[in-house]
Amino acid sequence: MSAPQISPAPRRFLGVSFKMYFDHDETLSWTDEVIGVISHDKSWPSRVDVVEFPSFPSIPAVVGLANTTGVMVGAQNLADSDEGPFTGEVSGRTLRQVGCSYVEVGHAERRLKFCEDDRVIGRKLCRAFQSGLTPLLCVGEPRDGSSGTAGRYCVAQVSAALAAMPDTVDAPSLVVAYEPVWAIGAAAPATEEHTRAVCDMVRTWLSAHRPDMSVRVVYGGSAGPGLYTRLAADVDGLFLGRFAHDPMAFLEILGEVAAVC
Helix, strand or coil: CCCCCCCCCCCEEEEEECCCCCCHHHHHHHHHHHHHHHCCCCCHHHCEEEEEECCHHHHHHHHHHHCCCCCEEEECCCCCCCCCCCCCCCCHHHHHHCCCCEEEECCHHHHHHCCCCHHHHHHHHHHHHHCCCEEEEEECCCCCCCHHHHHHHHHHHHHHHHHCCCCCCCCCEEEEEECCHHHCCCCCCCCHHHHHHHHHHHHHHHHHHCCCCEEEEEEECCCCCCHHHHHCCCCCEEEECHHHCCHHHHHHHHHHHHHCC
16 A cells, blocks of 8 residues: 655745845845835735745844744754753744744754754754754765665655654654755755655655654755745745845745746
């Protein structure tokens, strides 16, 4: 008997992370400009989940600006514990209390620069779910190569992260961001054929192993205007970086995503 298939996502996902490129004032200026435009179009929130990922100190202010607009806020990281002697860490519970809906887990920079392994990422997934946050789980191969090799690498990352999470944890919804490490910060994204193949492998594995979970698979890694129109049939959205730091570019991409929903 064939494996159960995940139903097509009724809503697309469009996220943007500022990493540490924007300071607080720049973050609020970007948010003001974007919200000033999209608040006049009441149709897009029914089709696209728009999520902004600012730095920790800017989260409450962004939540205040985004209130009633449909724009959601995510955190770029969370602690793998709920409380304790962890100087500088922020718990998922606190993030939820200040208005976050999403949280990044397992970004390539966290894996490389902060030595986060599969066990840490699994614990963070667990804390995100337990805190009522939707995790944005980042996966991606380190070097450019075949799509088959990349797909197997990404499936292994997803599998390891979920395996490190207790079976008793309620995990209703997950966004997987396929971000080939070699494409992050590059001049161009991965080819459409490569992205389609890898995202299909990840989605097929999740369909077979976690049919209980609502999953969206999105692409990130030098994603910019024009890309989603070509990938719309194969990915559920985009996770944006520096190409969306220009508010007008972000709004252009939002229009592309909303147009094909």
